[in-house]
Amino acid sequence: LGPRVTRASTVTIDPLAGFPLVQEGDDLVVGIIESAVANGVDLARAQVVVVTAKIVSKSEGCLVDLATIEPSPRAARLAELTEKDPRLVELALRESRDVVRARPGVLLTRHRNGFISAMAGIDRSNVDGEEHHALLLPPDPDASARAIHEGLRDLVGTPIAVVIVDSHGRPFRVGNVGTAIGIAGLTALVDLEGEPDLFGRPLTTASKVPVADLVASAAILVTGEAAQGIPVAVISGLPPEWLAPPTDAASAPSAAHLVREPALDMFATPDRDYS
């Protein structure tokens, strides 16, 4: 009995270097296409374009002038506890359903869109010029991904999946990984349960592959987090079946499929009353 090889493609991750700084109203589809040409990347052969949430937010005008933000008493209390700017805490609370943990230097919340992250993804680094502004995540990243997906299809002529990536910390481990917060044209999650293993025994537990998160995290290898100015990566070589996601409303691609249901989450319960 030899191993059954079902695929053996090389996966490639191409950075789109030299991407222009993005301003509100910029057309990311055009930017991606022009940058791909400049980088010698053939989008017609690409499977997935991974786009950092930051440039999606900028193009959608999610920059907030902190002078316009009046912290609530709750934000003021949590700002004192976390030693953060009360206006940023106010914004984070507006973006979130719940506070999960608050400590000096740390405010972890469950975002309106379901995922748990620091400060609801509000970003002050690499925000153009102004010290007094903060950048929120795009309000509906799945919709943002779909818009880019459709724009690329119209201009390139082939379907190219889109993943919007934000970098998230991890409870048990150090460092941030890429997390898919918006998805179009790519299967979010593959459930292998019941498929045979190498010896024909069905896989039973722990057999879900978070395809979109793996793709998002792989892209972080080239987009990085610091001064690199590489906000887009292009990925190819994935199993083709991942690029043909279901289209019915219940199982169509959405980053929501990757969030553990709160009732089944053994760790996300707030450790105290943060109201």
Place this chain on the structure above:
Amino acid sequence: LGPRVTRASTVTIDPLAGFPLVQEGDDLVVGIIESAVANGVDLARAQVVVVTAKIVSKSEGCLVDLATIEPSPRAARLAELTEKDPRLVELALRESRDVVRARPGVLLTRHRNGFISAMAGIDRSNVDGEEHHALLLPPDPDASARAIHEGLRDLVGTPIAVVIVDSHGRPFRVGNVGTAIGIAGLTALVDLEGEPDLFGRPLTTASKVPVADLVASAAILVTGEAAQGIPVAVISGLPPEWLAPPTDAASAPSAAHLVREPALDMFATPDRDYS
């Protein structure tokens, strides 16, 4: 001010397909080299070889005959709570420092080596032939990685980093990702704190890049979890500075650098007394 592009390499992830089934005593270095040749992958140009923990365990003889395992009373209690085989629970407890969560179907522990995972990484799928055996993780995966690293260097003539990957679930999100449990020749973690962002402002928080985990998770895109029989991936195109890790004892590559210190971990505390 245009973007400062610091690198623009394409990252490639090559699966080593057709890898022979591994038995105790097999020389993985020879297997990797032969398989790379068969797959047309030039190891002399490779940066990192990612090897699944499973084949490292098999080669090191970490297969345990469950008939030899006598569950302790604690294992029996936790087996009842988790609805798992008491002998597997006994093995998981022997491999672990602590139980972090136990629920029907779930036993999460902190492994002797520090990381938190399900069942201390004990594996029953794809374990050769026997229904009555379980495969433990290699006892010292950093040492295993170093042995493969040194073996490859001796035979290939160039330094090739090695990451041993296990697939781990995630507290807040669905699906398993690749986690580095053993590292040689690769920086485990890059700390960007204090480096300038695109606008010259220093990055302050959340600026650690868990290089080895990102590499491990990217490899999962080609090694998969099911019947694919692809236990090794070869990665190139990473920033060269990641391949020149510190060599002093305190900061030399180790998967331990990726584990959040228990005292700083806001989630890993056991939710009840599992003694």
